[in-house]
Amino acid sequence: KAGVTQTPRYLIKTRGQQVTLSCSPISGHRSVSWYQQTPGQGLQFLFEYFSETQRNKGNFPGRFSGRQFSNSRSEMNVSTLELGDSALYLCASSLDLSSGANVLTFGAGSRLTVL
Amino acid sequence: QKEVEQNSGPLSVPEGAIASLNCTYSDRGSQSFFWYRQYSGKSPELIMFIYSNGDKEDGRFTAQLNKASQYVSLLIRDSQPSDSATYLCAVRMIKAAGNKLTFGGGTRVLVKP
Numbered sequence: 424k425a426g427v428t429q430t431p432r433y434l435i436k437t438r439g440q441q442v443t444l445s446c447s448p449i450s451g452h453r454s455v456s457w458y459q460q461t462p463g464q465g466l467q468f469l470f471e472y473f474s475e476t477q478r479n480k481g482n483f484p485g486r487f488s489g490r491q492f493s494n495s496r497s498e499m500n501v502s503t504l505e506l507g508d509s510a511l512y513l514c515a516s517s518l519d520l521s522s523g524a525n526v527l528t529f530g531a532g533s534r535l536t537v538l
Numbered sequence: 539q540k541e542v543e544q545n546s547g548p549l550s551v552p553e554g555a556i557a558s559l560n561c562t563y564s565d566r567g568s569q570s571f572f573w574y575r576q577y578s579g580k581s582p583e584l585i586m587f588i589y590s591n592g593d594k595e596d597g598r599f600t601a602q603l604n605k606a607s608q609y610v611s612l613l614i615r616d617s618q619p620s621d622s623a624t625y626l627c628a629v630r631m632i633k634a635a636g637n638k639l640t641f642g643g644g645t646r647v648l649v650k651p
Contacts, residue, residue, distance in 0.1 A: 454636065454637050456636075456637060456638065456639075458641075465641055465642070465643045465644060466582070466626065466628075466641040467641075468638050468639070468640070471635075471636045471637055471638055473636060478635055478636040479634065479635045479636045479637075479638045481638075511581075513581055513582070517637050519636075519637070525570075525630075525637045526572070526584055526587060527572075527584075527628075527637060527639060528584070529574075529581040529582050529583070530581060531580070531581050532581045
């Protein structure tokens with residue numbers, strides 16, 4: 424069973440540009456979450472999508488946005504890139520069970536460097 | 539106060555010893571607790587989760603949960619050099635909608651041969 428697939432794996436952008444990252448969840452998983460990981464702040468929640476709707480949003484500026492398609496694939500976009508956006512962006516998918524034991528499975532991540 | 543706190547380490551343990559990692563959380567109503575392992579340059583991978591008070595064992599790993607004291611711990615028995623990684627504690631808080639997890643900063647573990 425294929426895991427969570429993120430593309431691209433590495434990318435370099437300059438300040439002011441925008442970037443779009445893609446995530447394909449595990450087959451059957453309808454929930455997709457995005458996290459930003461930096462050495463200083465650790466793993467921080469960006470947003471979660473379920474059935475093409477944003478269900479939860481972290482404390483990030485409006486430059487960070489996302490969407491989910493009908494096949495559960497998700498994209499996130501960062502506009503007007505800043506140096507501080509350099510990070511590992513992780514996508515995680517999960518089943519949406521009624522129990523609290525929903526497990527997040529992470530993709531390999533997209534490492535963004537902003538110059 | 540951070541919502542989920544971990545000692546950043548490094549926690550240095552000799553091969554074959556027990557590594558003990560702790561995590562405290564602020565939201566008393568938190569429901570589920572997860573331990574992830576992250577090797578350098580890799581993404582987090584789930585070790586185990588726990589949502590009932592007490593111990594849960596999986597191979598060489600044991601998670602312990604004490605909701606009254608708001609802490610969760612992870613024991614790694616017979617530590618191996620391959621266990622050297624950063625261990626992330628994650629909490630699903632009652633106030634969080636959906637599947638949002640709040641992560642601690644991680645504890646770096648070094649297992650010395």
